[in-house]
Amino acid sequence: MAQNTRFKIAKRVAQELEEGQIVNLGIGIPTLVPQFLGDKRVFLQSENGLLGIGPSPTEEELDIDLINAGKEPVTAISGASYFNSADSFALIRGGHVDVAILGILEVDVKGEIANWAVPDQPILGVGGAMDLVAGAKKVIIAATLFDKNGKSKLVQNLSYKTSGVRNVDLFVSDYAVFQFDNEGVKVLEILEDMTLKELSEKVGIQLEYVDSILGIPK
Amino acid sequence: MNKLIEASEVRNLVKNGDTLLVGGFGLSGSPLTLIYDLLNSDVEDLTIVSNNLGEDGQGLHKLFEAGKLKKIIGSFFTTNKPVVHAWQQGEIEIKLVPQGTLAEAIRAGGAGIGGFYTKTAVGTELAFGKEERLIDGERYIFEQAIKGDVSFVRAAKADKLGNLVYHTTARNFNPMVATAGKIVIAEVDEIVEVGELDAEHIVTPHAYVDYIVKSNFIKKGGEYVGTKYTI
Numbered sequence: 001m002a003q004n005t006r007f008k009i010a011k012r013v014a015q016e017l018e019e020g021q022i023v024n025l026g027i028g029i030p031t032l033v034p035q036f037l038g039d040k041r042v043f044l045q046s047e048n049g050l051l052g053i054g055p056s057p058t059e060e061e062l063d064i065d066l067i068n069a070g071k072e073p074v075t076a077i078s079g080a081s082y083f084n085s086a087d088s089f090a091l092i093r094g095g096h097v098d099v100a101i102l103g104i105l106e107v108d109v110k111g112e113i114a115n116w117a118v119p120d121q122p123i124l125g126v127g128g129a130m131d132l133v134a135g136a137k138k139v140i141i142a143a144t145l146f147d148k149n150g151k152s153k154l155v156q157n158l159s160y161k162t163s164g165v166r167n168v169d170l171f172v173s174d175y176a177v178f179q180f181d182n183e184g185v186k187v188l189e190i191l192e193d194m195t196l197k198e199l200s201e202k203v204g205i206q207l208e209y210v211d212s213i214l215g216i217p218k
Numbered sequence: 219m220n221k222l223i224e225a226s227e228v229r230n231l232v233k234n235g236d237t238l239l240v241g242g243f244g245l246s247g248s249p250l251t252l253i254y255d256l257l258n259s260d261v262e263d264l265t266i267v268s269n270n271l272g273e274d275g276q277g278l279h280k281l282f283e284a285g286k287l288k289k290i291i292g293s294f295f296t297t298n299k300p301v302v303h304a305w306q307q308g309e310i311e312i313k314l315v316p317q318g319t320l321a322e323a324i325r326a327g328g329a330g331i332g333g334f335y336t337k338t339a340v341g342t343e344l345a346f347g348k349e350e351r352l353i354d355g356e357r358y359i360f361e362q363a364i365k366g367d368v369s370f371v372r373a374a375k376a377d378k379l380g381n382l383v384y385h386t387t388a389r390n391f392n393p394m395v396a397t398a399g400k401i402v403i404a405e406v407d408e409i410v411e412v413g414e415l416d417a418e419h420i421v422t423p424h425a426y427v428d429y430i431v432k433s434n435f436i437k438k439g440g441e442y443v444g445t446k447y448t449i
Contacts, residue, residue, distance in 0.1 A: 089318025
């Protein structure tokens, strides 16, 4: 995947975050979001017990104890706090994390996601994925719309194993931003030079704009 | 009451078929000295409860390599390739638990709570066979508490009573693990006199800790380096 595609998605996700929010970032594209926040300040939470993740450490600052949930070395910002894993997931499950930004394998038209297990492949890990899906106040998906074989990740029905019954709020992809509500998926914004009809054909699902009821497509 | 023991005494505290609760997130906060002492014993058929199995070739993974493990309960083993392979061959049993559920189950185990209802994993493969119930209109599943025979804890400092303080994210699962084993052994970087730890900063009170072992590892930036011996 081209780096500029990843940056494009991360930059658009950054627009969704608000000053002062508590945010949990999944691995991959989500980790690129902070560099597009500009003057907006958010607090990054890590499942392994840190609120206030700072930048990557210098050689001198490197400390094997201090890592993020992806097991990469990190630093802690001024005002950060450490806590145990049970308290960390109390933050997550208890709805005290404002936004979780996650990657996916698939999302269905209702907003249910699969982001942990691939059939017929040995993925013996779930980590904190299901806790984040169940508990974060808002879940934003940051991922390319198509997998490396060109297959749409937005699908009618999940073919991979579900991560939970909770529907996500937003899917920011390289082609479009999708919003999920009680009526299912709607297109909030198209980010490529294409029409809604062309996007629908490429995805293989008849899509409509969020505001189409009012007759004012964005 | 002297809780200080030598690392080489750890092997005598673990029996065949025991369930071991082990703190750590990858290698961060992993009680390496305690784990590696078991390599000197004949103990086998162990069940390990830990978020990960160390890293490929390091930490708890060495107990797997030595053929001492029967079952592993935790949240993430994908990066331990040989473990994944052994599981595919039916050589080892693995129970996958969401990370937050694992932490809460150990906490409950140590707190005399039989189990709890959680929204995590509702409707997924990991909820299979679990009791479901509606609370305030939302779906929850029942998760049973986890307890162990022996707990391996890694902390930064202990006083001679066994009060523990931790360092940054090396805390992770360790404080819960310290509550839920019949025998609790804490590996620490430093042992200080009673009274030297600020009572406001103690995370694990000494009531939970049975034995204290001085770590054979010191931190050098991005790794733990063995001071006495490494295996």
